Amino acid sequence: MFTLTVVSQKDLASGVRTARSIAATAEAFDGAPPVSDQAFIAASSGARELFMANEVGAGAIGFGILGEREIDVVVLPEQRRHGVGTALANGMLTGVRGPVRAWVHGSQPDAEQILSAKGFSPVRTLLRMTLDPLALPATFPLMPAGVRVRTLDPSSASDVTNWVDVNAAAFASHPEQGRITVADFERMTAEDWFDQAELFVLETDDITGFAGYGWVKTIRNDQGSAPDTELYALGVSPEAAGRGFGRLLLSQTLAQMSTHHPASVSLYVDGENTRAVDLYERHGFTVAARSAQWLRPETNKL
Known part of the structure; x- marks a missing residue:
C-alpha cells in the first residue's frame, strides 16, 4: 500500500x-x-x-x-x-x-x-549524443578579429540579462530552454555543479550584448575518478547566424572538457534540430540514446 x-x-x-x-x-x-x-x-x-x-x-x-x-x-x-x-x-x-x-x-x-x-x-x-573523450581537442580555438570569448560573471546584472536575452533569441522556438528567466538562471547557477569558468559568452564589435554562449556541465564523481562532462547548452543569436560562431563555441567548450580528462562526453539536442545535429556529427558525436516528448492536448476530461 x-x-x-x-x-x-x-x-x-x-x-x-x-x-x-x-x-x-x-x-x-x-x-x-x-x-x-x-x-x-x-x-x-x-x-x-x-x-x-x-x-x-x-x-x-x-x-x-x-x-x-x-x-x-x-x-x-x-x-x-x-x-x-x-x-x-x-x-x-x-x-x-x-x-x-x-x-x-x-x-x-x-x-x-x-x-x-x-x-x-x-x-x-x-537525442543524447556522445563523443569519445580521446577525440577532444587539446587546444582552444583562435578567435577572428573583432570576436572575443570570455567567461560570464554571474554577479554582473548586465551579464545575466544579456545571457537571458541571447538564450531566449537562440531558442525562441524551444518550449523549455527559450523560457528561462533571470530567476531561473540564478537558480541554475546555484546548483552544486555550476562553475562560472565553464560558461563562455561570445562578444563581437558589431552586436550589442552576447552573440552566443557555450556552457559545460562537469559532474565530479568519487575522489580520484574521472568526471563526466556534458555540453549543457550552446546557443547563437539569430543576428549572428551564419558566421561560424556555433563551431567556435563548440570548439571552446570541447577544449574546456579536455582539461578534465573526462570519463565521458555527452550532450542533448532536439532530433528535429538538424543543423545542430549535423554540427555535432561533424565533430565526431554519435547518437547514443533517443527520448520522446509526449503531448496530451487540451481535454474536457477531469
Missing part, C-alpha cells in the same frame, strides 16, 4: 532531496536521467508542484513534478508495475484541462503505456 501527497512548502527542500535520490537510482538502472534539471529547479522554487508516493510504514517509492504544462513521473525500479506510476499520473492530472507534456527518456514501455492510456502521444524527439 502507498499514499500520494503534495509536498508542502515547509517540506519542499527535503522533498526535493528525496526526489533527487530516487531519480539518481532510476538513472543508474535505466541509463538516462528521468527528469530534467529545469524540472527540479522549478520544483525547488515552487514554480511546479512536487508529489510524493510513500509506501505505508516505509519511505518514498516514487515522485512526480507538475507545472508549467509539463508532468514528470519517476518510480523506483523495484517498485514498478505495481500501479505507483499510474496512481501518480491519475492524482497529478486530476482537474488539469490544458495541454500537458511529458518526457519518456530511453526505452520505457511501461511509461509509454501509462501515457498512452491518458491520451498522450509522442510529438518530439530528444
Whole structure:
C-alpha cells in the first residue's frame, strides 16, 4: 500500500532531496536521467508542484513534478508495475484541462503505456549524443578579429540579462530552454555543479550584448575518478547566424572538457534540430540514446 501527497512548502527542500535520490537510482538502472534539471529547479522554487508516493510504514517509492504544462513521473525500479506510476499520473492530472507534456527518456514501455492510456502521444524527439573523450581537442580555438570569448560573471546584472536575452533569441522556438528567466538562471547557477569558468559568452564589435554562449556541465564523481562532462547548452543569436560562431563555441567548450580528462562526453539536442545535429556529427558525436516528448492536448476530461 502507498499514499500520494503534495509536498508542502515547509517540506519542499527535503522533498526535493528525496526526489533527487530516487531519480539518481532510476538513472543508474535505466541509463538516462528521468527528469530534467529545469524540472527540479522549478520544483525547488515552487514554480511546479512536487508529489510524493510513500509506501505505508516505509519511505518514498516514487515522485512526480507538475507545472508549467509539463508532468514528470519517476518510480523506483523495484517498485514498478505495481500501479505507483499510474496512481501518480491519475492524482497529478486530476482537474488539469490544458495541454500537458511529458518526457519518456530511453526505452520505457511501461511509461509509454501509462501515457498512452491518458491520451498522450509522442510529438518530439530528444537525442543524447556522445563523443569519445580521446577525440577532444587539446587546444582552444583562435578567435577572428573583432570576436572575443570570455567567461560570464554571474554577479554582473548586465551579464545575466544579456545571457537571458541571447538564450531566449537562440531558442525562441524551444518550449523549455527559450523560457528561462533571470530567476531561473540564478537558480541554475546555484546548483552544486555550476562553475562560472565553464560558461563562455561570445562578444563581437558589431552586436550589442552576447552573440552566443557555450556552457559545460562537469559532474565530479568519487575522489580520484574521472568526471563526466556534458555540453549543457550552446546557443547563437539569430543576428549572428551564419558566421561560424556555433563551431567556435563548440570548439571552446570541447577544449574546456579536455582539461578534465573526462570519463565521458555527452550532450542533448532536439532530433528535429538538424543543423545542430549535423554540427555535432561533424565533430565526431554519435547518437547514443533517443527520448520522446509526449503531448496530451487540451481535454474536457477531469
